[in-house]
Amino acid sequence: MGSHGGTGLDPCIGCGLCAALCPEGVLAMEWNRYGEYNPVAVSPCTTACGLCEKVCPFADPGEDEDTIAERLYGAVPGIRHRPETGYYLASSVGYAEEHRAAGASGGVATWLLEALLREGIVDRAICVAPTGDPEKLFAFRVFDTAEAVRTGAGSAYYPVEVSGVIREVLAVPGRYAVTGLPCFIKAIRLGQQRNKKLRERIAVTLGLVCGQLKSRRFTEYVAALAGVQGEVTGVRYRAKNPDRPAGDYHYVFTTADGGEERISWTRGISEAWTNRWFTPKACNYCDDIFAECADVTCMDAWLPEYSEDGRGTSLVLVRSPLVREILEQGIALDPIPVREVVRSQAGVVAAKREHLAYRLYLDGERAPRKRVAPARPKSPFLRAEVAVKDRMRVLSREHPGTGADLRAAMRPDLEHLATVRRAARVIGSPLRALQSIRGGRDG
Ligand SMILES: Cc1cc2nc3c(=O)[nH]c(=O)nc-3n(C[C@H](O)[C@H](O)[C@H](O)COP(=O)(O)OP(=O)(O)OC[C@H]3O[C@@H](n4cnc5c(N)ncnc54)[C@H](O)[C@@H]3O)c2cc1C
Numbered sequence: 001m002g003s004h005g006g007t008g009l010d011p012c013i014g015c016g017l018c019a020a021l022c023p024e025g026v027l028a029m030e031w032n033r034y035g036e037y038n039p040v041a042v043s044p045c046t047t048a049c050g051l052c053e054k055v056c057p058f059a060d061p062g063e064d065e066d067t068i069a070e071r072l073y074g075a076v077p078g079i080r081h082r083p084e085t086g087y088y089l090a091s092s093v094g095y096a097e098e099h100r101a102a103g104a105s106g107g108v109a110t111w112l113l114e115a116l117l118r119e120g121i122v123d124r125a126i127c128v129a130p131t132g133d134p135e136k137l138f139a140f141r142v143f144d145t146a147e148a149v150r151t152g153a154g155s156a157y158y159p160v161e162v163s164g165v166i167r168e169v170l171a172v173p174g175r176y177a178v179t180g181l182p183c184f185i186k187a188i189r190l191g192q193q194r195n196k197k198l199r200e201r202i203a204v205t206l207g208l209v210c211g212q213l214k215s216r217r218f219t220e221y222v223a224a225l226a227g228v229q230g231e232v233t234g235v236r237y238r239a240k241n242p243d244r245p246a247g248d249y250h251y252v253f254t255t256a257d258g259g260e261e262r263i264s265w266t267r268g269i270s271e272a273w274t275n276r277w278f279t280p281k282a283c284n285y286c287d288d289i290f291a292e293c294a295d296v297t298c299m300d301a302w303l304p305e306y307s308e309d310g311r312g313t314s315l316v317l318v319r320s321p322l323v324r325e326i327l328e329q330g331i332a333l334d335p336i337p338v339r340e341v342v343r344s345q346a347g348v349v350a351a352k353r354e355h356l357a358y359r360l361y362l363d364g365e366r367a368p369r370k371r372v373a374p375a376r377p378k379s380p381f382l383r384a385e386v387a388v389k390d391r392m393r394v395l396s397r398e399h400p401g402t403g404a405d406l407r408a409a410m411r412p413d414l415e416h417l418a419t420v421r422r423a424a425r426v427i428g429s430p431l432r433a434l435q436s437i438r439g440g441r442d443g
Pocket of ligand 1: 153158300
Protein backbone atom coordinates (compact mmCIF):
# COMPACT_ATOMS: atom_id res chain seq x y z
CA MET A 1 0.00 0.00 0.00
CA GLY A 2 1.22 3.49 -0.76
CA SER A 3 1.49 6.04 1.99
CA HIS A 4 -2.05 7.23 1.19
CA GLY A 5 -3.52 4.31 3.11
CA GLY A 6 -3.91 5.01 6.81
CA THR A 7 -2.41 8.36 7.65
CA GLY A 8 -2.57 10.04 4.25
CA LEU A 9 0.28 11.43 2.24
CA ASP A 10 1.85 14.58 3.54
CA PRO A 11 1.48 17.02 1.88
CA CYS A 12 -1.92 16.03 0.51
CA ILE A 13 -4.33 18.50 -1.08
CA GLY A 14 -7.23 16.06 -0.71
CA CYS A 15 -8.12 15.92 -4.41
CA GLY A 16 -9.43 12.35 -4.17
CA LEU A 17 -7.96 10.88 -7.36
CA CYS A 18 -6.22 8.19 -5.31
CA ALA A 19 -9.53 7.13 -3.71
CA ALA A 20 -11.33 7.14 -7.07
CA LEU A 21 -8.78 4.92 -8.80
CA CYS A 22 -7.75 2.52 -6.03
CA PRO A 23 -8.52 -0.87 -7.62
CA GLU A 24 -9.42 -2.36 -4.25
CA GLY A 25 -11.61 0.57 -3.15
CA VAL A 26 -9.57 0.83 0.02
CA LEU A 27 -9.64 4.62 0.33
CA ALA A 28 -12.39 7.09 1.26
CA MET A 29 -12.10 10.87 1.40
CA GLU A 30 -12.78 12.23 4.88
CA TRP A 31 -12.37 15.54 6.70
CA ASN A 32 -9.25 15.81 8.83
CA ARG A 33 -9.11 17.96 11.97
CA TYR A 34 -7.92 20.96 9.97
CA GLY A 35 -11.04 21.02 7.79
CA GLU A 36 -9.27 19.56 4.75
CA TYR A 37 -9.97 16.33 2.90
CA ASN A 38 -7.58 13.38 3.21
CA PRO A 39 -7.75 9.80 1.95
CA VAL A 40 -8.35 7.34 4.76
CA ALA A 41 -8.03 3.54 4.56
CA VAL A 42 -11.43 1.96 5.18
CA SER A 43 -10.29 -1.61 4.54
CA PRO A 44 -6.92 -3.36 4.32
CA CYS A 45 -4.82 -2.86 1.22
CA THR A 46 -3.70 -6.31 0.02
CA THR A 47 -1.95 -5.67 -3.31
CA ALA A 48 0.20 -2.58 -2.58
CA CYS A 49 -0.06 -1.68 -6.26
CA GLY A 50 1.01 1.90 -5.52
CA LEU A 51 -1.48 3.47 -7.95
CA CYS A 52 -2.55 5.91 -5.23
CA GLU A 53 0.92 7.45 -5.21
CA LYS A 54 1.28 7.37 -8.98
CA VAL A 55 -1.74 9.66 -9.44
CA CYS A 56 -0.95 11.96 -6.51
CA PRO A 57 -0.15 15.49 -7.70
CA PHE A 58 2.16 16.05 -4.73
CA ALA A 59 3.98 12.72 -4.75
CA ASP A 60 6.98 12.35 -7.02
CA PRO A 61 6.01 9.81 -9.65
CA GLY A 62 8.77 10.95 -12.00
CA GLU A 63 6.34 13.25 -13.79
CA ASP A 64 5.79 16.96 -13.39
CA GLU A 65 3.68 19.59 -15.16
CA ASP A 66 6.44 20.04 -17.77
CA THR A 67 6.57 16.39 -18.81
CA ILE A 68 2.79 15.93 -18.68
CA ALA A 69 2.05 19.08 -20.68
CA GLU A 70 4.84 18.39 -23.18
CA ARG A 71 3.14 15.14 -24.13
CA LEU A 72 -0.27 16.83 -24.40
CA TYR A 73 0.58 20.09 -26.14
CA GLY A 74 4.24 20.02 -27.20
CA ALA A 75 3.38 19.06 -30.80
CA VAL A 76 0.37 21.37 -31.26
CA PRO A 77 1.06 23.58 -34.31
CA GLY A 78 1.75 27.18 -33.30
CA ILE A 79 2.09 26.36 -29.58
CA ARG A 80 4.47 28.51 -27.53
CA HIS A 81 5.89 28.18 -24.05
CA ARG A 82 6.86 30.42 -21.16
CA PRO A 83 8.32 29.22 -17.88
CA GLU A 84 5.54 30.92 -15.87
CA THR A 85 2.57 29.81 -17.98
CA GLY A 86 3.70 26.54 -19.53
CA TYR A 87 2.33 26.00 -23.06
CA TYR A 88 -0.14 28.41 -24.66
CA LEU A 89 -1.73 28.82 -28.06
CA ALA A 90 -3.58 32.05 -27.45
CA SER A 91 -4.37 34.48 -24.65
CA SER A 92 -7.45 36.66 -24.51
CA VAL A 93 -9.48 38.95 -22.29
CA GLY A 94 -13.18 39.71 -21.97
CA TYR A 95 -16.41 38.37 -20.55
CA ALA A 96 -19.52 36.39 -21.41
CA GLU A 97 -22.41 38.85 -21.31
CA GLU A 98 -25.02 36.45 -19.93
CA HIS A 99 -22.73 34.78 -17.44
CA ARG A 100 -20.82 37.77 -16.15
CA ALA A 101 -22.99 38.65 -13.17
CA ALA A 102 -22.96 35.14 -11.69
CA GLY A 103 -19.37 34.33 -12.69
CA ALA A 104 -16.39 34.82 -10.39
CA SER A 105 -14.62 36.88 -13.04
CA GLY A 106 -16.15 37.43 -16.50
CA GLY A 107 -18.18 34.19 -16.57
CA VAL A 108 -16.12 32.67 -19.40
CA ALA A 109 -15.66 29.31 -17.65
CA THR A 110 -19.40 28.69 -17.34
CA TRP A 111 -19.98 29.94 -20.88
CA LEU A 112 -17.38 27.48 -22.15
CA LEU A 113 -18.86 24.49 -20.29
CA GLU A 114 -22.25 25.33 -21.77
CA ALA A 115 -20.80 25.72 -25.27
CA LEU A 116 -19.09 22.32 -24.98
CA LEU A 117 -22.44 20.74 -24.08
CA ARG A 118 -24.35 22.65 -26.76
CA GLU A 119 -21.87 21.73 -29.50
CA GLY A 120 -22.02 18.08 -28.46
CA ILE A 121 -18.29 18.01 -27.76
CA VAL A 122 -19.07 16.59 -24.34
CA ASP A 123 -22.15 14.87 -22.94
CA ARG A 124 -21.55 15.99 -19.37
CA ALA A 125 -19.75 18.76 -17.54
CA ILE A 126 -18.17 18.24 -14.14
CA CYS A 127 -17.83 21.33 -12.01
CA VAL A 128 -18.34 22.48 -8.43
CA ALA A 129 -21.72 23.55 -7.11
CA PRO A 130 -23.28 24.47 -3.75
CA THR A 131 -24.95 21.61 -1.87
CA GLY A 132 -26.92 23.29 0.92
CA ASP A 133 -25.34 20.77 3.31
CA PRO A 134 -23.66 22.56 6.27
CA GLU A 135 -21.13 19.71 6.56
CA LYS A 136 -20.03 20.05 2.95
CA LEU A 137 -21.05 23.36 1.42
CA PHE A 138 -19.67 22.58 -2.07
CA ALA A 139 -19.07 19.43 -4.08
CA PHE A 140 -18.08 18.33 -7.55
CA ARG A 141 -21.17 17.41 -9.56
CA VAL A 142 -21.83 15.89 -12.99
CA PHE A 143 -24.27 17.98 -15.06
CA ASP A 144 -25.77 17.43 -18.49
CA THR A 145 -27.72 20.65 -19.06
CA ALA A 146 -26.75 24.29 -19.37
CA GLU A 147 -29.21 25.24 -16.58
CA ALA A 148 -27.54 22.83 -14.17
CA VAL A 149 -24.04 24.01 -15.14
CA ARG A 150 -25.07 27.57 -14.31
CA THR A 151 -25.72 26.57 -10.70
CA GLY A 152 -21.95 26.08 -10.39
CA ALA A 153 -20.95 29.59 -11.52
CA GLY A 154 -18.59 31.38 -9.13
CA SER A 155 -15.48 30.30 -7.24
CA ALA A 156 -15.54 27.83 -4.36
CA TYR A 157 -12.78 28.71 -1.89
CA TYR A 158 -13.66 25.54 -0.07
CA PRO A 159 -12.30 21.96 -0.12
CA VAL A 160 -13.86 19.70 -2.74
CA GLU A 161 -12.75 16.27 -3.90
CA VAL A 162 -13.28 14.29 -7.08
CA SER A 163 -13.54 10.67 -5.92
CA GLY A 164 -17.32 10.48 -6.49
CA VAL A 165 -17.40 12.16 -9.89
CA ILE A 166 -14.39 10.22 -11.20
CA ARG A 167 -16.05 6.96 -10.14
CA GLU A 168 -19.10 8.15 -12.10
CA VAL A 169 -16.94 8.83 -15.17
CA LEU A 170 -15.57 5.28 -14.92
CA ALA A 171 -19.08 3.84 -14.56
CA VAL A 172 -21.02 5.87 -17.15
CA PRO A 173 -19.72 5.98 -20.74
CA GLY A 174 -19.68 9.34 -22.48
CA ARG A 175 -17.47 12.37 -22.95
CA TYR A 176 -16.86 14.73 -20.07
CA ALA A 177 -15.44 18.20 -19.44
CA VAL A 178 -14.06 18.91 -15.99
CA THR A 179 -13.05 22.07 -14.12
CA GLY A 180 -10.24 22.07 -11.57
CA LEU A 181 -7.46 23.81 -9.75
CA PRO A 182 -3.96 23.18 -11.16
CA CYS A 183 -3.16 20.26 -8.81
CA PHE A 184 -6.52 18.59 -9.52
CA ILE A 185 -5.99 18.80 -13.28
CA LYS A 186 -2.49 17.39 -12.84
CA ALA A 187 -3.93 14.47 -10.83
CA ILE A 188 -6.52 13.84 -13.54
CA ARG A 189 -3.78 13.83 -16.18
CA LEU A 190 -1.74 11.34 -14.12
CA GLY A 191 -4.91 9.24 -13.81
CA GLN A 192 -5.51 9.42 -17.56
CA GLN A 193 -2.02 8.09 -18.23
CA ARG A 194 -2.89 4.97 -16.25
CA ASN A 195 -6.58 4.51 -16.95
CA LYS A 196 -7.93 4.07 -20.48
CA LYS A 197 -11.51 5.00 -19.58
CA LEU A 198 -10.41 8.26 -18.03
CA ARG A 199 -8.22 8.94 -21.05
CA GLU A 200 -11.08 8.38 -23.48
CA ARG A 201 -13.90 9.94 -21.50
CA ILE A 202 -12.40 13.15 -20.14
CA ALA A 203 -12.35 15.16 -23.35
CA VAL A 204 -11.78 18.70 -22.06
CA THR A 205 -10.08 20.01 -18.93
CA LEU A 206 -10.72 23.59 -17.76
CA GLY A 207 -8.18 24.86 -15.26
CA LEU A 208 -8.46 27.79 -12.85
CA VAL A 209 -5.45 29.87 -11.89
CA CYS A 210 -4.83 29.27 -8.22
CA GLY A 211 -2.84 31.14 -5.59
CA GLN A 212 -3.88 28.81 -2.79
CA LEU A 213 -6.79 26.69 -1.60
CA LYS A 214 -8.41 27.20 1.79
CA SER A 215 -9.63 24.73 4.39
CA ARG A 216 -13.23 24.56 5.49
CA ARG A 217 -12.21 26.50 8.61
CA PHE A 218 -11.50 29.59 6.48
CA THR A 219 -15.21 29.81 5.66
CA GLU A 220 -16.10 29.24 9.33
CA TYR A 221 -13.72 32.02 10.34
CA VAL A 222 -15.14 34.52 7.84
CA ALA A 223 -18.71 33.56 8.81
CA ALA A 224 -17.84 34.38 12.43
CA LEU A 225 -16.30 37.69 11.32
CA ALA A 226 -19.51 38.48 9.43
CA GLY A 227 -21.50 37.89 12.60
CA VAL A 228 -23.36 34.86 11.26
CA GLN A 229 -25.39 33.32 14.09
CA GLY A 230 -27.17 30.31 12.60
CA GLU A 231 -25.89 27.26 10.77
CA VAL A 232 -24.33 28.19 7.41
CA THR A 233 -25.99 26.38 4.50
CA GLY A 234 -24.52 28.42 1.67
CA VAL A 235 -21.88 30.99 0.82
CA ARG A 236 -21.27 33.05 -2.26
CA TYR A 237 -17.62 34.06 -2.27
CA ARG A 238 -17.61 36.45 -5.17
CA ALA A 239 -20.72 38.62 -4.83
CA LYS A 240 -19.94 41.64 -6.98
CA ASN A 241 -20.37 45.37 -6.48
CA PRO A 242 -20.77 46.50 -10.11
CA ASP A 243 -20.09 50.13 -9.17
CA ARG A 244 -16.89 49.37 -7.26
CA PRO A 245 -13.50 47.96 -8.41
CA ALA A 246 -13.46 44.22 -9.17
CA GLY A 247 -11.37 43.44 -6.08
CA ASP A 248 -14.00 44.98 -3.85
CA TYR A 249 -16.33 41.99 -3.75
CA HIS A 250 -18.05 40.51 -0.72
CA TYR A 251 -19.04 37.13 0.67
CA VAL A 252 -22.72 36.38 1.31
CA PHE A 253 -23.65 33.70 3.83
CA THR A 254 -27.08 32.09 4.02
CA THR A 255 -28.21 30.22 7.10
CA ALA A 256 -30.61 27.36 7.82
CA ASP A 257 -33.24 29.79 9.14
CA GLY A 258 -33.21 31.74 5.86
CA GLY A 259 -31.02 34.57 7.22
CA GLU A 260 -28.35 36.31 5.15
CA GLU A 261 -25.14 38.05 6.24
CA ARG A 262 -22.58 39.76 4.04
CA ILE A 263 -19.04 40.91 4.62
CA SER A 264 -16.72 42.78 2.32
CA TRP A 265 -13.22 41.68 1.32
CA THR A 266 -11.61 44.54 3.24
CA ARG A 267 -13.30 43.68 6.55
CA GLY A 268 -10.95 40.84 7.46
CA ILE A 269 -11.21 38.44 4.53
CA SER A 270 -8.25 40.03 2.80
CA GLU A 271 -6.14 39.72 5.97
CA ALA A 272 -6.84 36.01 6.29
CA TRP A 273 -6.46 35.36 2.57
CA THR A 274 -3.25 37.19 1.84
CA ASN A 275 -1.52 36.03 5.03
CA ARG A 276 -2.21 32.40 4.08
CA TRP A 277 -4.36 31.59 7.10
CA PHE A 278 -6.08 28.20 6.70
CA THR A 279 -4.02 27.34 3.62
CA PRO A 280 -3.27 23.60 3.33
CA LYS A 281 0.36 22.59 3.60
CA ALA A 282 0.33 21.16 0.07
CA CYS A 283 -0.16 24.67 -1.36
CA ASN A 284 3.27 25.52 0.04
CA TYR A 285 4.74 23.07 -2.47
CA CYS A 286 2.87 24.07 -5.62
CA ASP A 287 4.78 25.47 -8.59
CA ASP A 288 1.88 25.52 -11.09
CA ILE A 289 0.29 28.96 -11.43
CA PHE A 290 -1.64 28.60 -14.68
CA ALA A 291 -2.93 25.00 -14.53
CA GLU A 292 -0.35 23.98 -17.10
CA CYS A 293 -1.90 20.58 -17.78
CA ALA A 294 -5.34 21.98 -18.69
CA ASP A 295 -6.74 22.54 -22.20
CA VAL A 296 -7.74 26.05 -21.18
CA THR A 297 -7.17 28.15 -18.08
CA CYS A 298 -9.43 30.93 -16.78
CA MET A 299 -8.50 33.64 -14.29
CA ASP A 300 -9.24 37.16 -13.12
CA ALA A 301 -8.00 40.11 -15.13
CA TRP A 302 -6.04 41.69 -12.27
CA LEU A 303 -4.71 44.47 -14.49
CA PRO A 304 -5.35 48.18 -14.02
CA GLU A 305 -7.21 48.41 -17.35
CA TYR A 306 -9.84 45.91 -16.15
CA SER A 307 -9.81 45.72 -12.39
CA GLU A 308 -11.73 49.00 -11.98
CA ASP A 309 -14.78 47.31 -13.51
CA GLY A 310 -16.67 45.57 -10.70
CA ARG A 311 -18.73 43.53 -13.15
CA GLY A 312 -15.67 41.28 -13.59
CA THR A 313 -13.36 40.38 -16.47
CA SER A 314 -11.74 37.06 -17.40
CA LEU A 315 -8.35 36.30 -18.84
CA VAL A 316 -8.13 33.07 -20.79
CA LEU A 317 -5.07 31.04 -21.74
CA VAL A 318 -5.77 28.34 -24.33
CA ARG A 319 -3.70 25.26 -25.11
CA SER A 320 -6.12 23.09 -27.08
CA PRO A 321 -6.92 23.98 -30.74
CA LEU A 322 -10.47 22.66 -30.25
CA VAL A 323 -11.15 24.97 -27.31
CA ARG A 324 -9.58 27.87 -29.17
CA GLU A 325 -11.97 27.27 -32.06
CA ILE A 326 -15.03 27.17 -29.79
CA LEU A 327 -14.00 30.39 -28.06
CA GLU A 328 -13.22 32.17 -31.33
CA GLN A 329 -16.51 31.19 -32.89
CA GLY A 330 -18.73 31.79 -29.92
CA ILE A 331 -17.55 34.70 -27.82
CA ALA A 332 -16.03 38.12 -28.49
CA LEU A 333 -12.79 38.05 -26.50
CA ASP A 334 -9.90 40.37 -27.33
CA PRO A 335 -6.36 39.08 -27.77
CA ILE A 336 -3.96 40.16 -25.04
CA PRO A 337 -0.18 39.60 -24.91
CA VAL A 338 0.75 36.67 -22.71
CA ARG A 339 3.18 38.87 -20.75
CA GLU A 340 0.09 40.80 -19.57
CA VAL A 341 -1.50 37.53 -18.45
CA VAL A 342 1.62 36.80 -16.42
CA ARG A 343 1.63 40.35 -15.05
CA SER A 344 -1.99 39.94 -13.90
CA GLN A 345 -0.83 37.15 -11.57
CA ALA A 346 2.37 38.79 -10.29
CA GLY A 347 1.55 37.93 -6.67
CA VAL A 348 0.91 34.26 -7.43
CA VAL A 349 4.02 34.09 -9.60
CA ALA A 350 6.09 35.44 -6.69
CA ALA A 351 4.50 32.98 -4.24
CA LYS A 352 5.08 29.97 -6.49
CA ARG A 353 8.60 30.96 -7.53
CA GLU A 354 10.68 33.07 -5.09
CA HIS A 355 8.66 32.20 -1.99
CA LEU A 356 8.57 28.53 -2.91
CA ALA A 357 12.34 28.58 -3.57
CA TYR A 358 12.90 29.88 -0.06
CA ARG A 359 10.56 27.35 1.55
CA LEU A 360 12.43 24.57 -0.24
CA TYR A 361 15.72 26.07 0.94
CA LEU A 362 14.45 26.11 4.53
CA ASP A 363 13.30 22.48 4.23
CA GLY A 364 16.84 21.38 3.36
CA GLU A 365 17.05 17.64 2.76
CA ARG A 366 13.32 17.17 3.41
CA ALA A 367 12.38 19.41 0.49
CA PRO A 368 10.34 17.68 -2.22
CA ARG A 369 11.64 17.85 -5.79
CA LYS A 370 10.00 20.78 -7.58
CA ARG A 371 10.67 22.64 -10.81
CA VAL A 372 11.89 25.56 -8.70
CA ALA A 373 15.38 25.19 -7.22
CA PRO A 374 15.81 25.85 -3.49
CA ALA A 375 17.24 29.34 -2.97
CA ARG A 376 17.67 31.89 -0.21
CA PRO A 377 16.36 35.26 -1.43
CA LYS A 378 18.75 38.17 -1.08
CA SER A 379 16.08 40.42 0.38
CA PRO A 380 15.80 40.11 4.18
CA PHE A 381 12.26 41.52 3.87
CA LEU A 382 11.16 38.76 1.58
CA ARG A 383 12.73 36.16 3.87
CA ALA A 384 10.95 37.64 6.86
CA GLU A 385 7.61 37.82 5.01
CA VAL A 386 7.75 34.19 3.91
CA ALA A 387 8.70 33.03 7.41
CA VAL A 388 6.02 35.07 9.22
CA LYS A 389 3.28 34.06 6.81
CA ASP A 390 4.18 30.44 7.19
CA ARG A 391 4.09 30.75 10.96
CA MET A 392 0.60 32.24 10.67
CA ARG A 393 -0.46 29.51 8.27
CA VAL A 394 0.60 26.82 10.75
CA LEU A 395 -0.91 28.68 13.71
CA SER A 396 -4.27 29.21 11.98
CA ARG A 397 -4.39 25.55 11.04
CA GLU A 398 -3.59 24.35 14.57
CA HIS A 399 -5.64 26.91 16.48
CA PRO A 400 -8.58 25.20 18.20
CA GLY A 401 -11.32 27.66 17.21
CA THR A 402 -12.21 30.05 14.42
CA GLY A 403 -13.57 32.90 16.55
CA ALA A 404 -12.13 36.28 17.53
CA ASP A 405 -9.40 34.65 19.67
CA LEU A 406 -7.80 33.33 16.50
CA ARG A 407 -7.09 36.83 15.30
CA ALA A 408 -5.76 37.70 18.75
CA ALA A 409 -3.36 34.75 18.48
CA MET A 410 -2.14 36.16 15.16
CA ARG A 411 -1.54 39.68 16.47
CA PRO A 412 2.22 39.37 17.25
CA ASP A 413 2.89 38.01 13.77
CA LEU A 414 0.68 40.63 12.12
CA GLU A 415 2.59 43.34 13.97
CA HIS A 416 5.90 41.78 12.99
CA LEU A 417 4.81 41.71 9.34
CA ALA A 418 3.71 45.34 9.48
CA THR A 419 7.15 46.30 10.82
CA VAL A 420 8.86 44.32 8.06
CA ARG A 421 6.72 46.05 5.44
CA ARG A 422 7.42 49.50 6.87
CA ALA A 423 11.14 48.80 6.80
CA ALA A 424 10.87 47.44 3.25
CA ARG A 425 9.10 50.62 2.14
CA VAL A 426 11.76 52.87 3.63
CA ILE A 427 14.86 50.86 2.78
CA GLY A 428 13.55 48.70 -0.03
CA SER A 429 12.03 51.26 -2.39
CA PRO A 430 15.28 52.54 -3.88
CA LEU A 431 16.32 48.90 -4.42
CA ARG A 432 13.02 48.10 -6.15
CA ALA A 433 13.31 51.19 -8.34
CA LEU A 434 16.76 50.01 -9.42
CA GLN A 435 15.40 46.53 -10.21
CA SER A 436 12.60 47.95 -12.35
CA ILE A 437 15.14 50.01 -14.33
CA ARG A 438 16.96 46.71 -14.96
CA GLY A 439 13.81 45.11 -16.38
CA GLY A 440 11.70 44.20 -13.35
CA ARG A 441 10.40 40.82 -12.27
CA ASP A 442 7.52 40.15 -14.58
CA GLY A 443 9.08 41.27 -17.81
C1 LIG B 1 -9.26 28.22 -4.67
C2 LIG B 1 -9.20 29.16 -5.86
C3 LIG B 1 -8.15 30.05 -5.97
C4 LIG B 1 -8.07 30.92 -7.07
N1 LIG B 1 -7.01 31.80 -7.17
C5 LIG B 1 -6.97 32.66 -8.22
C6 LIG B 1 -5.90 33.61 -8.33
O1 LIG B 1 -5.00 33.67 -7.50
N2 LIG B 1 -5.90 34.46 -9.41
C7 LIG B 1 -6.88 34.41 -10.36
O2 LIG B 1 -6.85 35.22 -11.30
N3 LIG B 1 -7.90 33.51 -10.27
C8 LIG B 1 -7.95 32.65 -9.23
N4 LIG B 1 -8.98 31.74 -9.15
C9 LIG B 1 -9.91 31.63 -10.31
C10 LIG B 1 -11.01 32.65 -10.28
O3 LIG B 1 -11.52 32.80 -8.97
C11 LIG B 1 -12.18 32.20 -11.20
O4 LIG B 1 -12.60 30.91 -10.83
C12 LIG B 1 -11.80 32.13 -12.64
O5 LIG B 1 -11.33 33.38 -13.08
C13 LIG B 1 -13.01 31.74 -13.52
O6 LIG B 1 -13.96 32.75 -13.47
P1 LIG B 1 -15.14 32.80 -14.53
O7 LIG B 1 -16.00 33.96 -14.19
O8 LIG B 1 -14.58 32.68 -15.90
O9 LIG B 1 -15.87 31.42 -14.23
P2 LIG B 1 -17.31 31.10 -13.63
O10 LIG B 1 -18.31 31.33 -14.67
O11 LIG B 1 -17.46 31.68 -12.29
O12 LIG B 1 -17.15 29.50 -13.51
C14 LIG B 1 -16.20 28.93 -12.66
C15 LIG B 1 -16.26 27.43 -12.83
O13 LIG B 1 -15.29 26.84 -12.01
C16 LIG B 1 -15.90 25.90 -11.14
N5 LIG B 1 -15.23 25.96 -9.83
C17 LIG B 1 -15.36 26.90 -8.87
N6 LIG B 1 -14.60 26.61 -7.81
C18 LIG B 1 -13.96 25.46 -8.13
C19 LIG B 1 -13.03 24.65 -7.43
N7 LIG B 1 -12.61 24.93 -6.20
N8 LIG B 1 -12.57 23.53 -8.06
C20 LIG B 1 -13.00 23.22 -9.31
N9 LIG B 1 -13.89 23.94 -9.99
C21 LIG B 1 -14.36 25.05 -9.41
C22 LIG B 1 -17.34 26.32 -11.03
O14 LIG B 1 -18.17 25.22 -10.73
C23 LIG B 1 -17.60 26.87 -12.43
O15 LIG B 1 -17.95 25.84 -13.30
C24 LIG B 1 -9.08 30.88 -8.06
C25 LIG B 1 -10.16 30.00 -7.93
C26 LIG B 1 -10.23 29.13 -6.84
C27 LIG B 1 -11.40 28.19 -6.74
